[in-house]
Amino acid sequence: MKEDIKTHGVTSSNHGQLCQATFAQVILFNRRRPGETQYLKLTTFQNNLVRTTDAGDDIIQSLSISEKVAMDRLSLLYTRGKRDRGVPIMLADDLKESIEVLCENRKEAGVHPDNIYVSARCGSSLQPFRGCDVMKKFASDCGAKNPENLTSTKLRKHLATMSQIINLKDNELEQLANHLGHDVAVHREYYRLPQESLLLAKVSKLLFAMEAGKLHEYRGMNLDEITVSSLEEADLDEESLSDDCAALASSSERDQPSKVRVGGAPSDVPISRLTLHIF
Numbered sequence: 001m002k003e004d005i006k007t008h009g010v011t012s013s014n015h016g017q018l019c020q021a022t023f024a025q026v027i028l029f030n031r032r033r034p035g036e037t038q039y040l041k042l043t044t045f046q047n048n049l050v051r052t053t054d055a056g057d058d059i060i061q062s063l064s065i066s067e068k069v070a071m072d073r074l075s076l077l078y079t080r081g082k083r084d085r086g087v088p089i090m091l092a093d094d095l096k097e098s099i100e101v102l103c104e105n106r107k108e109a110g111v112h113p114d115n116i117y118v119s120a121r122c123g124s125s126l127q128p129f130r131g132c133d134v135m136k137k138f139a140s141d142c143g144a145k146n147p148e149n150l151t152s153t154k155l156r157k158h159l160a161t162m163s164q165i166i167n168l169k170d171n172e173l174e175q176l177a178n179h180l181g182h183d184v185a186v187h188r189e190y191y192r193l194p195q196e197s198l199l200l201a202k203v204s205k206l207l208f209a210m211e212a213g214k215l216h217e218y219r220g221m222n223l224d225e226i227t228v229s230s231l232e233e234a235d236l237d238e239e240s241l242s243d244d245c246a247a248l249a250s251s252s253e254r255d256q257p258s259k260v261r262v263g264g265a266p267s268d269v270p271i272s273r274l275t276l277h278i279f
Contacts, residue, residue: 001018001021002018002097002101005101005105006101009108010108010109012109012122012123015105015110015111016121016122016129018102019102019119019120020134020137020138021098021138022095022098022099022102022119023038024138025095026089026091026095027131027134027135027152027155028155029090029095030088030089031155031156031158031159031179031180032089032152033082033131033156033181034130034132034134034135034152035131036081036087036089036181037079037119038117038119038128038130038134039117039128040077040079040089040117041079041118042116042117042120043116044077044079044118045077045099045103046103048077048078049077049091049096050075051075073092074091074092075090075091076088076090077089077091082181085181087181088178088179102119103118106120109122110122111123112124112125112126115127115128119131131152132151132152135150135151136151138150139151156180159176159180160176160180163176
């Protein structure tokens with residue numbers, strides 16, 4: 001669409017298509033709330049766009065190669081977010097170029113001169129394209145198996161929860177929370193990996209270390225520093241362990257859960273439902 005405008009000229013149709021496609025990508029890449037993107041003002045883009053390579057030499061020298069590459073490819077601006085908080089929007093070069101094309105061709109596309117938004121509708125409207133409608137349109141058109149999952153809310157939650165896999169430090173977690181436009185307390189309270197995933201991926205390593213009698217060897221380490229390979233020397237017979245597990249499962253299917261006595265009185269709570277506390 002961008003090339004079509006450059007080659008054949010702008011129309012209200014291709015201008016509107018480019019506008020919607022561009023802002024769907026901005027929402028997707030930044031995991032921004034739709035309103036934060038749709039109400040981006042023309043003056044904000046024109047006056048507040050910052051090239052991230054403008055950082056001081058001492059800051060740039062402290063970055064890794066991959067971080068320097070990311071900075072070189074991105075521009076940054078701030079727009080108004082929830083509760084009037086300034087939230088960042090990062091733009092890759094192709095997205096920045098698309099927005100520049102939109103801004104340069106507003107008059108020819110028939111955008112009303114009083115429409116102050118970058119994602120302006122063509123014609124007499126003074127409103128921008130609605131971000132949630134744009135996301136719904138492309139989620140439906142892209143052929144996704146579950147288009148209902150491609151919403152801004154679910155994409156934001158996906159980023160917040162999956163970020164826990166890389167074990168962010170407190171300052172890095174704060175940076176991510178600032179990007180998403182909420183505080184760290186909200187981030188920790190509402191965006192968590194499913195408990196089952198944490199148990200399998202993290203806590204299980206602790207159990208394997210205890211089973212191998214090697215827990216003392218990992219003193220001072222966090223769970224991410226304990227690797228599976230370091231536990232492979234444990235004298236565990238995996239085949240017999242699997243057989244035992246299978247036998248246990250078979251047995252549990254045959255037998256009814258036993259009743260236990262709690263405080264001298266019979267209890268109907270199955271043993272499998274009790275929590276063992278070790279003091």
